[in-house]
Amino acid sequence: MTTQQLLEQIKKKNSFLCIGLDVDMTKIPSFLLKEEDPIFSFNKAIIDATHDVAVAYKPNIAFYEAYGIKGWESLKKTIDYINQNYPELYTIADAKRGDIGNTATMYAKAFFEDMEFDSVTVAPYMGKDSVEPFLTFENKHTILLALTSNEGAFDFQTQLIEGKPLYQKVIEKSQTYNNADNLMYVVGATKAEYFKEIRNIVPHSFLLVPGVGAQGGSLQDVCQYGLNDQVGLLINSSRGIIFASNKEDFAEKAREQALLLQREMSDILKERL
Numbered sequence: 001m002t003t004q005q006l007l008e009q010i011k012k013k014n015s016f017l018c019i020g021l022d023v024d025m026t027k028i029p030s031f032l033l034k035e036e037d038p039i040f041s042f043n044k045a046i047i048d049a050t051h052d053v054a055v056a057y058k059p060n061i062a063f064y065e066a067y068g069i070k071g072w073e074s075l076k077k078t079i080d081y082i083n084q085n086y087p088e089l090y091t092i093a094d095a096k097r098g099d100i101g102n103t104a105t106m107y108a109k110a111f112f113e114d115m116e117f118d119s120v121t122v123a124p125y126m127g128k129d130s131v132e133p134f135l136t137f138e139n140k141h142t143i144l145l146a147l148t149s150n151e152g153a154f155d156f157q158t159q160l161i162e163g164k165p166l167y168q169k170v171i172e173k174s175q176t177y178n179n180a181d182n183l184m185y186v187v188g189a190t191k192a193e194y195f196k197e198i199r200n201i202v203p204h205s206f207l208l209v210p211g212v213g214a215q216g217g218s219l220q221d222v223c224q225y226g227l228n229d230q231v232g233l234l235i236n237s238s239r240g241i242i243f244a245s246n247k248e249d250f251a252e253k254a255r256e257q258a259l260l261l262q263r264e265m266s267d268i269l270k271e272r273l
């Protein structure tokens with residue numbers, strides 16, 4: 001999907017909500033465990049109930065890999081279901097990959113060609129030749145970890161290198177890579193005070209912002225400096241939406257939580273754009 005197509009969807013739905021499909025089998029409603037593929041059944045119900053208020057879905061690959069071949073099958077069924085039934089939705093494989101060039105190419109093929117995701121998250125630690133193979137794919141985005149939502153982000157990402165925090169160096173350097181237009185960045189919602197600085201470096205890039213909901217980040221605070229004139233944000237919530245209830249009404253309750261965020265987004269867009 002192109003950035004323009006993503007933006008059109010955001011404007012149409014007045015939403016920049018991404019729903020994280022981080023399916024933990026111990027948290028899904030127990031009646032689903034009788035199904036042949038409980039993870040897919042859960043995802044299908046969540047997607048059907050929320051597709052008109054969200055613009056993107058982000059399965060975190062760990063939650064599928066943890067269940068071996070069956071988990072991988074559930075992931076494939078989920079992405080195929082989205083692509084076949086709701087092709088306007090933007091999809092993110094949250095895989096946080098990063099390796100030498102020829103290996104990176106194989107990771108990119110796995111998520112862009114075999115799985116047909118629109119984007120994949122990538123760790124920048126191994127540098128240019130580990131990221132550029134992802135960037136060669138047309139109309140696919142590579143979402144580079146810049147400043148993550150967790151406490152450990154302060155171990156390295158905010159440390160100064162030649163007077164600049166490492167996360168800023170990551171963003172600046174990656175903008176010089178071939179096909180840098182295909183880059184987006186991950187910035188945690190728990191780090192709202194950093195958005196002003198980041199927008200100075202990449203005023204036009206899309207930022208994927210996890211950490212709203214279960215991790216306590218604030219949508220309002222992120223939007224204060226994170227929004228740009230083309231919206232430029234995808235706000236992710238996983239547990240806060242998908243595990244709103246573990247009863248028969250789980251999809252309905254997930255929709256209620258998604259709607260709360262979408263309405264807040266719609267109000268912010270009305271005020272700001």
Ligand SMILES: O=C(O)c1cc(=O)[nH]c(=O)n1[C@@H]1O[C@H](COP(=O)(O)O)[C@@H](O)[C@H]1O
Pocket residue numbers: 020022060094121147148149150186187188210211212213214215236237238239240
């Ligand atoms: O790349 C990510 O999506 C990510 C980066 C980050 O800095 N922090 C972060 O929480 N995430 C992911 O975003 C999701 C957050 O889930 P919830 O905390 O349940 O909303 C998980 O899939 C995390 O792996």
